[in-house]
Amino acid sequence: MASPSYDQAEPxxxxxxxxxxxxxxxxxxxxxxxxDFNVIHWNERVAKxxxxxxxxxxxxxxxxxxxxxxxEWAGDPGAVTEFGVRFSAPVVVxxxxxxxxxxxxxxxxxxxxxxxxxxxxxxxxDGAKVLTRxxxxxxxxxxxxxxxxxxxPP
Amino acid sequence: xxxxPDYIGRTFEPSEPYExxxxxIAEFADAVGEPSALCRDRAAAQAAGYPDVIAPPTFVIVIxxxxxxxxxxxxxxxxxxxxxxxGEQSFTHARPLHAGDxxxxxxxxxxxxxxxxxxxxxxxxxIRTVDGEHVCTARSTLVERGA
Numbered sequence: 094m095a096s097p098s099y100d101q102a103e104p105x106x107x108x109x110x111x112x113x114x115x116x117x118x119x120x121x122x123x124x125x126x127x128x129d130f131n132v133i134h135w136n137e138r139v140a141k142x143x144x145x146x147x148x149x150x151x152x153x154x155x156x157x158x159x160x161x162x163x164x165e166w167a168g169d170p171g172a173v174t175e176f177g178v179r180f181s182a183p184v185v186v187x188x189x190x191x192x193x194x195x196x197x198x199x200x201x202x203x204x205x206x207x208x209x210x211x212x213x214x215x216x217x218x219d220g221a222k223v224l225t226r227x228x229x230x231x232x233x234x235x236x237x238x239x240x241x242x243x244x245x246p247p
Numbered sequence: 248x249x250x251x252p253d254y255i256g257r258t259f260e261p262s263e264p265y266e267x268x269x270x271x272i273a274e275f276a277d278a279v280g281e282p283s284a285l286c287r288d289r290a291a292a293q294a295a296g297y298p299d300v301i302a303p304p305t306f307v308i309v310i311x312x313x314x315x316x317x318x319x320x321x322x323x324x325x326x327x328x329x330x331x332x333x334g335e336q337s338f339t340h341a342r343p344l345h346a347g348d349x350x351x352x353x354x355x356x357x358x359x360x361x362x363x364x365x366x367x368x369x370x371x372x373x374i375r376t377v378d379g380e381h382v383c384t385a386r387s388t389l390v391e392r393g394a
Contacts (some may be wrong), residue, residue: 113280126271126278127309143330152333153312157279157305170276170283170343171297173304177337186355226335229304235327 096168096236099208108166108199108212113158115150115184116192123154137188149183155195155223156180157213162197163229174209175230182221193218199229208233250366250391251325252359259318261353264377267311270347272302279303292345299346307338311372311385314352318370319389326368327391334367335388341381349377357386364393 097106120134129151133140140148156178164170186193200218203211214227269289276286281303283293292300319326344350355373367390374383 119278126275127312129312153305153308153336154279156336157281157303160304161279161281164281164283168283169295170281170285170303171295171301173340175337175339176304177335179335180333230319 096237097166099204099210099232099233099235101237102170102201102204102210102233104201104203106201108162110196110198110202111162111165113195113197114192115154115158115186115195116190117148117186117188119192120148120150120186120191123151123157123206127151127153129153145183145185147185147187150193150195152180152183152187155184155216156227158195159197159216159224159227160229162199163212163214163231166199167231167233172232173229174232175228176216178224178227180223181225182223184218184223195223202228205230208235209213249325249361250359250368251323254324254356256356256360259314259353261351261375262293262310262314262317264349264351265313265347267302267344267346267350271299271309272300272344275306275309276303279305288331289346297343297345299341301305303344304338304340304343307340307342307374307383307385308336310350310352310374311387313355314354315370315387316370318354318356319368326389332392332394333384333387334390335369337386339384341383343383344374348382350374350382351377352371352385362390366391 199212199214202213210230212229218223357371358371359368369388372385
């Protein structure tokens with residue numbers, strides 16, 4: 094997928110929607126990579142004892158998936174200059190092979206200076222909005238990049 | 248116990264220097280599914296104008312969380328960790344972090360506010376290179392649920 098140029102990203106442009114699966118294995122991997130070993134992200138007994146329905150994903154993993162959604166569109170993980178979210182509901186991750194599904198959508202809302210655009214992002218899981226007020230500011234190339242570059246996901 | 252409002256405005260000592268490595272960036276990119284070659288392939292990152300492989304936009308949490316965790320476990324601050332959830336998070340990047348960066352993080356408690364039976368605490372963490380270049384500001388709001 095070629096990345097969009099600043100001129101192409103008019104307000105109202107929708108980013109290609111994505112669905113990400115999050116399994117218990119992903120939570121363990123994120124815990125190790127981030128250093129966040131909070132027990133509610135891997136231990137069902139403790140999660141339930143503090144009133145949660147089951148093990149929940151790290152909010153920062155959900156935010157990272159929303160970030161990946163934007164950087165995949167922009168074609169450059171370094172293009173995001175601002176990124177903020179509010180965590181509105183937990184992503185509940187059952188102990189099975191499928192895990193939870195996080196559905197992410199986004200819309201360009203504004204063009205800013207410096208070839209930057211603002212993107213509003215939504216993330217839902219199991220019918221609930223898991224992120225609200227999620228907004229990224231992304232710098233885009235002045236001209237469209239060509240497909241087949243090293244940014245193309247395998 | 249509520250969070251001690253005497254801590255509003257308090258700035259903590261900067262962290263020990265943290266060296267951003269290619270291995271850690273690749274590990275984090277794998278964990279969040281970020282597919283970009285710019286996080287793994289130095290030549291690709293340099294072709295895109297970066298000095299070395301770059302970190303995904305939320306990687307900074309690895310550094311800022313260690314800094315805020317140290318201050319929020321101060322018993323005098325009175326945070327009940329079992330009751331804490333992450334409320335909000337934002338990052339403002341002057342540039343992406345790249346492998347080879349050596350940075351410190353320094354946190355300030357911006358606000359502590361009651362919210363019904365809950366208390367919210369917002370910390371602002373500045374990430375700078377050891378040469379003093381500002382790289383990122385991370386703002387984090389924790390919510391302590393009422394007992």
